[in-house]
Amino acid sequence: MKRLAFLGVAAVLAVACQSDRITTSSTDAGLTATDAALAASHDAGFGDRLPSPWSGGLRVMTYNLYLGTNLGPILTAQTQEEFLIAAARAYAELQQTDFPARAGRIAAQLAKVQPDVVGLQEVGLWSVSTPYDPTQPPLVPFAVQYDFLQLVLDSLRTHHLRYTAASTVWTSDVSAPAPTAFDASGAPTAFALVRFQDRDVILVRSGVRYRHPAHGVYQAYIPLTLLGTSAGLYRGWCSIDATVDGETFHFVNSHLEAESPDVNYLQAQELVGLLREVRDPVVWVGDFNSDANSGAPSYALATAAGFTDLWPLAHPHDPGLTNGPNDGVGALDASGVLVPYPSLVFDKRIDLVLVRGGHGRIHDVHAAIFGNQPGDRTATGLWPSDHAAVGAVFDLPKEHFAYRR
Numbered sequence: 475m476k477r478l479a480f481l482g483v484a485a486v487l488a489v490a491c492q493s494d495r496i497t498t499s500s501t502d503a504g505l506t507a508t509d510a511a512l513a514a515s516h517d518a519g520f521g522d523r524l525p526s527p528w529s530g531g532l533r534v535m536t537y538n539l540y541l542g543t544n545l546g547p548i549l550t551a552q553t554q555e556e557f558l559i560a561a562a563r564a565y566a567e568l569q570q571t572d573f574p575a576r577a578g579r580i581a582a583q584l585a586k587v588q589p590d591v592v593g594l595q596e597v598g599l600w601s602v603s604t605p606y607d608p609t610q611p612p613l614v615p616f617a618v619q620y621d622f623l624q625l626v627l628d629s630l631r632t633h634h635l636r637y638t639a640a641s642t643v644w645t646s647d648v649s650a651p652a653p654t655a656f657d658a659s660g661a662p663t664a665f666a667l668v669r670f671q672d673r674d675v676i677l678v679r680s681g682v683r684y685r686h687p688a689h690g691v692y693q694a695y696i697p698l699t700l701l702g703t704s705a706g707l708y709r710g711w712c713s714i715d716a717t718v719d720g721e722t723f724h725f726v727n728s729h730l731e732a733e734s735p736d737v738n739y740l741q742a743q744e745l746v747g748l749l750r751e752v753r754d755p756v757v758w759v760g761d762f763n764s765d766a767n768s769g770a771p772s773y774a775l776a777t778a779a780g781f782t783d784l785w786p787l788a789h790p791h792d793p794g795l796t797n798g799p800n801d802g803v804g805a806l807d808a809s810g811v812l813v814p815y816p817s818l819v820f821d822k823r824i825d826l827v828l829v830r831g832g833h834g835r836i837h838d839v840h841a842a843i844f845g846n847q848p849g850d851r852t853a854t855g856l857w858p859s860d861h862a863a864v865g866a867v868f869d870l871p872k873e874h875f876a877y878r879r
Contacts, residue, residue: 524842524867527588531838532718532870535589536727536759536825537845537863539580539622541598541672543568544802563810565668568600570812571803572856573620579851579858581629583844587865588635590682590718593727593759594675597642598622604666612667623675636680643689643710645729646672674760676712676727684716690748694740696733707733711745715754721870724752728760730772738763742772746779755831755870756781761861765822767793773826781828784866788841795820796843796862803857814855818846818862825864831871839868 525531543564584592601616623639630637648670655664678684689712696707711728728745731737742764749756758781764772766783777783785794798821804814829836844850844863851857 524587524840524865529867530719530869531840531867532721532723532757533587533589533591533865533867534725534757534759534827535584535587535592535844535863535865536595536761536827537580537583537592538595538729538761538797538825538859538861539573539597539626540571540576540803540859540861541596541670542571542573542600542620544805563806566810567802567806567812568620570806572852572854573598573622574625575852575854576803576856576858577622577625577629578632579856580626580845580863581633581635583850583858583863584626584630584637585633585635586844587842587863588679589865590679591640591684591714591716591725591757592637592677593725594623594626594677595727595729595761596622597626597673597675599671599673601669601671602666603669606665606667608665616667616669623673627677637677638680639675640678640684640714640716641676641687641689641712641727642673643691643712644671644673645691645708645710646670646706648705672708674710674712674727674729676714676725678714678716682716682718684714686713686715688713692731692741692744694731694737694744696731696737707731709741711748711760721755723755723757723870724749725757726759728758728762730761730763732763735771739771739775742775746775749779749830755829758828758830759826759864761797762824762826765824766826767795767823776828779830781830782836784827784829784836784839784868785823785841785864787836787839788866794823794841794843794864796823796825796864797860798822800860802860814851815857816855818857818860820846820862825861827864827866829868829870836871837869839866841866 527533544567598620599618599622600620601618603612603614603616605614606612627637649667655662657663689710691708691710695709698705698707709729709731711726713724713726715722716725726749730741758776762772764770766773798819800815800819804812807813827841842865844865845858846862
């Protein structure tokens with residue numbers, strides 16, 4: 475999850491590495507012995523075992539889509555030449571992680587659950603302005619290269635499912651010049667400007683009533699300097715009030731900071747404060763970047779604020795792992811070709827569905843993990859994401875209340 479902190483440089487040298495090849499392999503690329511021991515975790519989570527969509531209950535889901543590139547080599551570059559090569563490889567990886575194909579497999583996971591409401595994180599928008607003069611403001615409008623949201627919505631329609639983006643929060647927004655042509659000495663002679671915009675989105679199924687869409691960017695963030703320009707790594711939340719089977723609830727989707735536990739906690743603290751006065755039951759989903767199984771601080775803060783974690787209610791003896799130490803869906807080999815990981819290596823549970831209800835109990839709780847089985851991969855062996863999705867079906871408590879300090 476360390477890819478975002480240096481996202482601006484991922485766009486550098488967009489055309490310097492044009493490989494669109496993907497190589498399949500039967501062994502993990504760059505995995506340690508410890509990683510290999512963890513690889514068996516991809517079988518955990520009870521697969522697709524949720525009640526059918528016709529059996530009743532509120533159906534929700536959370537899924538981090540993975541923005542598409544691993545910037546680890548950039549972080550270890552010692553010289554400008556190493557830096558530029560690493561940046562070019564990172565942008566080449568974005569092409570090879572093939573979000574259009576992954577969007578199809580992400581939609582297939584959502585189709586297994588058919589959630590009433592789903593929270594998505596890292597719903598990237600990549601765009602390019604060309605030609606670009608680095609000494610001048612961009613003169614050519616940006617043209618979209620990958621719109622993750624539209625690709626997922628289009629893929630859902632192939633499953634005869636229609637969803638609406640009910641609430642969106644835009645967070646990090648960075649751009650960087652990318653050389654597109656070189657002279658005989660290797661000096662760049664033309665550039666494009668490549669832009670990445672991050673967002674989190676709530677989707678609602680067609681027929682689900684919702685109102686009061688809201689969103690916010692957290693006050694706590696990580697300041698950055700990207701190519702000499704001051705910037706920041708921002709996270710946010712988005713929310714709606716939705717009604718399913720006559721029951722109204724507040725649904726909030728969030729992506730908390732991965733790079734700093736202190737910033738992560740401040741963000742969780744801010745959102746918990748915002749949710750204190752909500753009268754309806756609250757369903758809080760997202761990538762918390764706070765391991766539930768170890769009782770990490772932000773998770774502990776949420777549960778102390780009255781939120782119930784649904785996974786252990788449904789599976790008290792299953793760790794429900796959803797993410798691990800390896801960024802991305804594969805690793806680039808020495809020639810810049812992406813080798814997909816044959817298994818997902820998970821060691822923590824950070825993708826969560828939390829509920830704060832009335833005085834009654836949450837009933838008939840079912841939960842399952844999706845996107846972590848070999849059959850979930852694309853035709854070229856790419857996993858849908860470097861996170862597993864979590865789906866849950868449950869009955870909300872019938873008695874509403876006003877939560878006070």
